[in-house]
Amino acid sequence: MDQIDLLQGLNEQQIAAITAPPTATLVIAGPGSGKTAVLTRRVAYLVGQLGVPPYQIMAVTFTNKAAREMQERIQRLLGQQINGLTIGTFHAICARILRREAAHVGISPSFTIYDTEDQLSLVRMALAELGLDEERSAPRRFLSAISNAKNELITPEAYPRGNFNDRQVAQVYERYQALLSAAKALDFDDLLLYCVALFRDHAAIRRDYQARYAHILVDEFQDTNTAQYELVRLLAGAQGNPFCVGDPDQSIYRFRGADYRNLARFRSDYPHAKLILLEQNYRSHQIILDAAMAIIDKNPDRVRKRLYSTRRDGAKIVLKQLSDDDDEAQYVVWTIREAVQQRRYAYRDCAVMFRTNAQSRVLEETFVRAGVPYKLIGGAPFYSRREIKDLLAYLRAIQNPSDDVSLRRIINTPPRGIGKTTLAKLEEWALARNQSLSDALGALRSGQPSPFSGKALGALESLAAMLDVWRNLRDSMPIGVLLGDVLDQTDYLKYINDGTPEGRERLENVQELLRVAEAQGDKPLALYLEEIALLSDVDTQDDSGDHVVLLTLHAAKGLEFPVVFIVGLEEGLLPHAQSLEDEEQLAEERRLMYVGLTRAKDQLYLTWTLRRVGYGGGLGERTLASRFLEDIPPELTVGSPVPKRSASAAFTARSSDDRALPPRPAWRLPTTSQPAAPRPELPPRSANISTSSLYRSGQRVYHDRLGPGVIIASRFVDGDEELDIRFEKHGLKRLFASIAPLRMLDDE
DNA sequence: AAATTTCCTCTTTTT
């Protein structure tokens, strides 16, 4: 096979980056400028032109899928198979290193990787042990505090204890780590943390790895957190030549500790680093780029970048205001179908992006009804289904007898007569014997005196017997056979297939899992479990097949599509309600919008609605167009005018909005199931609700007893308006507008 | 003592 000329068709700066001499190098460039392309070609260049052995190269990508694509791309560029490259996400690479070096950091080489759900259940246990379980939302809050600390490399001992809250977190953090360690498990953050500790505390090992990985390349560097940054520095060494590419305007993972200032930090840690800027955009035409620039330029404290494309002309951005989320979904589906019928695009050229996963539901329903093929990325991925997690918990419990979280999950699933009391007793007994639940279970079988009644004892013993058999078979049996045996012995299929349609679906999911497991052949169980644990949402997406792609804005990072829809451009959604308070978070919402816009090659559609159905159903809340829409120069757009937020805030009657829409929009899909009346109209107005639309989310109010607060949400229940209000002193309350003694406060 | 049902809160983004 012939090698493609690596530098053909590239611009000067791109070539400079690809062929940069081996010193620390930082490529900062806007979207679509070929950052990923450059990084990929540099790897190919190192191997193909400079003769660097592949095993000396580590390339870090943001997802496993990106890693796979990079590997393939490099092989295509070089015209041959290349073995030995280390390409993967930080987490995957760290997991691999830790399996090998476990002993040096005091962990088991067969550690289990805990996901967020497992983490939460550990936090719950920790809280219960410490007697801190009063609040319902506490576990999540503690977990996020703990995770933030870990991302900053702060150990439980080093956690600040300045105030009561800190001291509580520190306590829980400490217990949480102890529970993890007892379960021989690591959470996602630990993968990074232990790797950093490994290299920081063991000079000899560090030198070995530094010598091996002469070339370290990192994509999406703006979304690294402190632990990841530290890892790069430790692995590269002070004299090393890390090659990092990123765009500070595309940093969108602050919530999990990412900090785009790592780009600046890199420059100060490597003062001699070569800085390369790529200026030309090869993805989008100028209209899209002008809009994107207009959005991002409003962010404070940034270096302005010009985005330049040789494609000066292109379709204007289509803005579309819809009456509600149903209409929005129908508009999207109709528009895509039109484009495909007219042969302008294939389904796979189109992507629909949204801020929150919850928004995908309405879209999915509409795609199904219209018979338009689609693939949803993320959301409720296969591996997070209940039935799948149950079975994986069996496998994990077989693999790792210390894994108490998994054992608790399966101990009475399917129900086998082991209830709360028995579980509590078992826990107490195990604790007294200083054993894991599984080990205690095993001890039970050998006739140890125990506190259990005959019935409970029988149930426990039979589970213990099964686990014993499986553990003995583990290494001699392919995963598929093992899983088949678990299904047989536990009668799991009968348990989930209850005759309902949901039951059938669960059954199919399990059968699918069995097929996947059987396809693993003789792969060690531990490895299979690790792969599953580190799967990301985009990873499960295969690009073959012709379907529209539905995905969150976060998942869209790094991707590109000819046609992009961004839906739900409303205040409270984008920017998200949770981000409105904080300047930094608001800036990140803006970057999210920017990332979305710059995914489009040819055509952008931006939609928003006047009313969106909220959580509990009902008629939904009124919504306002996103502030970001106002920042796009009108000459770049066609379609609905963007309503001024200040003006629309003065609306009091909702009916006028609804009448403004054509009674039967041209783009409404004919539906067989619900022909004439497409969706419930608003209830007839009566006197007692004429004042109701005074309240909208964001409005500040004063309650005679509860004091000042802010409206979070409003919906209609039995003709009255029900308000969710967050009071400064009393937290979230749900009140009826008609009876609550409320006054509105002026904004600003 | 276990199983089932009802209640109730919470709902951003994810390796």
Added chain:
DNA sequence: GAGGAAATTT
């Protein structure tokens, strides 16, 4: 529209 906790039934 889930998932955990409490209440209720078996």
